[in-house]
Every structure is written in structure tokens, then in C-alpha cells.
Amino acid sequence: MLSWLSAHPRSxxxxxxxRISRGLRTTAEVVEVHVRDGGHVGRGESTxxxxxxxxxxxxxxxxxxxxxxxPRGIDRAQLQQMLPPGAARNAVDAALWDLESQRRGVSVATxxxxxxxxxxxxxxxxxxxxxxxxxxxxxxxxxxxxxxIKVGADDPAHLIRAVREAAPQARLMVDPNESWTLALLxxxxxxxxxxxxxxxxxxxxxxEDAQLAGFDSTALLCADESCHVATxxxxxxxxxxxxxxxxxxxxxxxxxxxxxxxxxxxGFDIMVGCMGCSSLAIAPALHVARHARFIDLDGPLWxxxxxxxxxxxxxxLLQPTSPQLxxxxxxxxxxxxxxxxxxxxxxxxxxxxHVR
Numbered sequence: 001m002l003s004w005l006s007a008h009p010r011s012x013x014x015x016x017x018x019r020i021s022r023g024l025r026t027t028a029e030v031v032e033v034h035v036r037d038g039g040h041v042g043r044g045e046s047t048x049x050x051x052x053x054x055x056x057x058x059x060x061x062x063x064x065x066x067x068x069x070x071p072r073g074i075d076r077a078q079l080q081q082m083l084p085p086g087a088a089r090n091a092v093d094a095a096l097w098d099l100e101s102q103r104r105g106v107s108v109a110t111x112x113x114x115x116x117x118x119x120x121x122x123x124x125x126x127x128x129x130x131x132x133x134x135x136x137x138x139x140x141x142x143x144x145x146x147x148x149i150k151v152g153a154d155d156p157a158h159l160i161r162a163v164r165e166a167a168p169q170a171r172l173m174v175d176p177n178e179s180w181t182l183a184l185l186x187x188x189x190x191x192x193x194x195x196x197x198x199x200x201x202x203x204x205x206x207x208e209d210a211q212l213a214g215f216d217s218t219a220l221l222c223a224d225e226s227c228h229v230a231t232x233x234x235x236x237x238x239x240x241x242x243x244x245x246x247x248x249x250x251x252x253x254x255x256x257x258x259x260x261x262x263x264x265x266x267g268f269d270i271m272v273g274c275m276g277c278s279s280l281a282i283a284p285a286l287h288v289a290r291h292a293r294f295i296d297l298d299g300p301l302w303x304x305x306x307x308x309x310x311x312x313x314x315x316x317l318l319q320p321t322s323p324q325l326x327x328x329x330x331x332x333x334x335x336x337x338x339x340x341x342x343x344x345x346x347x348x349x350x351x352x353x354h355v356r
Contacts, residue, residue, distance in 0.1 A: 004036040005067050005095075006033070007060055007064075008031070009029065009032075009056045010030050010031070011028070011030075012028040012030065012277075012306075014028065017127075018276070019127045019129060020128055020150045021177040022051070022177060028276035028302070029276075030046065030047050030278065031045065032044070032045050033045070033091040035092070035095040035098075037099060040099055040103055041099070041102075042097070042099025042100070044093065044096075044280070044281075044326075045277060046277075046281065047248055047281065048087045049087065049248060049275060052086065052249075059088045062083060062086075062088035062089075063088050063091070066088075069082060070082065076254050079096065085228055085229050085249065085250055085251035086248070086249070089255070090248050090250070091252075093252025093254050094253060094280075094281070094326070098326050102330065104329065107323065108253075108287060108328075108329075114287065116320070117286040117320040118290060119317040120286065120295055120297075120318045121145055121318075122146070122289075122295045122316065123147060123296040124144050124298055125150065125296065126138055126141075126163060127150050128159075131159050134166075135163060135166040139167065142169065144167075144170060145316045146316065147170045147171070148173040148296055149172060149173065150175050151179075152176065152177075152179045156191075157191040161194075172195060172196065173296075174192070174197050174199070174200050174201065175200075176203050177202065178203075181204070184203075185204065189218050192217075192218050193219075199219055199222050200221055201222040202222065202226065202244075205225075209226050209239050209240070213239060215239075220242050222240060223240040223242070226240070227240075227244065227259075229249075229255060229258075230258050230261075233259075233262055233268070234266075236268075237266060237267075240268070241268065242268060242269040242270070242294065244271040244296075245271065245288055246274060247284060247288075248274075248281075256288045257287075260291055270292040270294070272288050272289040272294075272295050272297065274296070274298075276299050276302065278299075278303060278310065279306050280307055280310075280321075280325060281299070282311050283325055284327065285297055286318075295318070298313065307325055309325040
């Protein structure tokens with residue numbers, strides 16, 4: 001049970017602007033939560049998302065309401081009943097996992113019956129821009145295994161072809177962020193096949209998924225905005241082959257694990273993604289990502305700065321966060337320099353991938 005909770009906003013400047021079909025971002029605006037019990041302080045982070053009707057103020061308000069409703073504290077099971085899935089519940093849920101890890105003196109991985117998070121292959125995202133700039137970004141990441149291309153409805157074929165030419169060997173995913181129509185998706189099929197695109201993420205607006213019934217896509221179709229929690233899955237069967245699990249949608253690691261189990265049981269492949277965030281938000285997601293076919297957790301790589309002990313990205317592999325940052329069974333008050341897991345094994349002369 002928690003005995004004290006605080007939440008505050010935090011702004012992380014991006015190293016370079018990031019554009020998707022909905023607009024341009026220059027910062028990652030997050031909410032950080034601390035849950036204290038004696039000498040232990042659990043931490044969590046979430047990213048309120050306007051697409052889902054969330055703001056920094058609304059998330060802080062939800063957390064304040066939680067503290068008033070439960071002044072003596074709650075556990076994770078109670079949290080699932082007291083807050084809806086979303087950013088507020090995610091931040092508190094993560095802090096409670098971290099707190100339990102510290103109280104018991106074991107890692108979250110151990111609590112889950114897992115080994116420590118391994119190095120994992122993650123996509124590198126190419127933000128929406130001119131074809132020339134996207135090709136330049138892709139050229140800089142052409143040595144990586146998997147690239148994700150942000151596109152809109154304005155001539156996506158030109159952008160996809162430009163990236164493919166610049167990175168001829170990379171595997172490709174395309175994310176229109178709900179900006180396509182069924183007619184455009186149909187028209188794009190030859191281009192997707194030509195460019196060897198493996199996956200298209202949420203091509204149609206959420207709520208228009210039924211149009212995909214009977215549609216035979218050359219690339220796998222992945223539900224993102226259409227899939228938040230396990231109860232969304234039945235209506236997505238036969239329409240999508242993959243679901244994107246994001247902790248800010250599920251309401252935290254607890255909900256994400258439930259969605260993972262249900263999705264696998266119903267025959268969906270798994271993608272794990274993130275919002276714009278720091279490594280504090282990525283650390284819990286790594287425990288789900290180890291079960292995913294597609295991983296897109298490069299959010300912290302866009303930041304100008306990150307937490308000490310945050311993730312690093314070498315040769316397309318994410319090196320996990322330091323145990324001191326989150327979930328390592330160590331006290332947050334520990335002032336020693338964050339330790340890091342053993343480096344990911346790499347072939348010789350693999351460059352470190354930084355923000356574009």
C-alpha cells in the first residue's frame with residue numbers, strides 16, 4: 001500500500017523536431033509520479049496524449065482525485081478500479097511496481113518470473129518531412145534492421161519510395177496515424193509490395209475499422225489507436241493481424257500484461273510502442289517488449305537529454321535501463337552513479353545510433 005504520492009509535469013526538449021500527420025513536436029511533455037513508503041520511493045512516468053482527450057492538467061487532476069479518494073494508499077489491484085486506462089493510471093502503476101521492487105529487494109523482472117530484460121531490436125523512426133529529408137535520415141540509419149516511416153495522406157508513395165531507395169536493406173514499417181482512407185490504402189498496395197513494407201500501423205481512423213473486413217493487404221495491418229485494452233480485441237479480429245501495446249493506452253504495465261496475454265491467446269502478433277517520453281517510461285515497457293514481434297521504443301532517443309542510466313541504442317539494439325532508474329530492486333535514495341547492464345553484443349564497427 002502507498003502512503004504518499006506526488007505528481008509533477010516535466011518537459012523534455014527534443015534534439016530535433018518530430019513531425020507526424022497530426023502536427024509537429026519539439027518537446028516531450030510528461031507527468032512524473034513519485035510514491036513514497038518509508039525510505040522507498042517508486043517512480044513512474046506517462047505522456048498525456050491529446051488524441052485521447054488528455055492534457056497535463058487532466059492527468060494531474062486524475063492523480064489528485066486518486067489521492068483524495070484513497071488518502072491511506074492503494075495497491076495495483078485497487079488502482080485498476082479507481083482510474084480508467086490512460087496516462088494517469090500508467091504513471092501511478094509504474095511507480096507502484098517500482099516501489100514493490102524496492103520493498104522486496106528484487107527486480108520487477110523477478111516479480112514477473114522473468115530474467116533481466118535483454119537487449120532488444122527496436123525500430124528507428126523517420127519523422128514526417130520532405131522526401132529529401134526523410135531519405136537523408138534513412139540513409140543515416142540504413143545499417144539498422146528496422147525503420148518506421150511516418151507518413152500522411154499527401155503522396156505517401158513518394159516518401160516510402162524515397163526511404164526505400166536510401167535504405168535498401170532495412171525492414172520497413174509505415175505509420176499513417178489514422179490519416180488514410182480505405183481507397184488510399186487500396187491504392188497503396190502496389191507501392192507497399194514494391195517497397196517490401198512489412199507492416200502498416202493504423203491506416204484508417206479508429207472507429208472505421210469495420211471497413212477492413214475482407215481486405216487483403218500485402219503488409220500486416222496493426223491496430224494502434226483502435227486498441228487500448230483487452231476488451232477491444234474481439235471487434236478487431238479478422239481486421240488486423242497485429243496490435244500495438246502502449247502503456248499509456250493500457251494504463252500501465254499491469255494492463256499491458258493483461259492485453260498481451262489476451263492478444264496472444266486470440267492469435268494477434270504483438271507490437272510494443274511508446275509516446276514521446278524519457279527512459280523512465282521505457283523501463284516498464286521492456287517487460288512487455290520481450291514478447292513482441294515488432295518493437296518501437298525509440299522515444300528517448302529523440303530527447304536532447306535523458307535520465308542517467310537510460311536506454312542506449314547501438315546497432316539497432318536497445319540496451320536496457322540501469323537497475324537504479326526503475327524496477328531494479330534498489331532504493332531510489334541510492335546516490336551511487338547508476339550502473340548499467342552488460343553492453344549488447346555487437347559486431348565490430350557498428351555505429352551508435354543517435355537522434356536524427
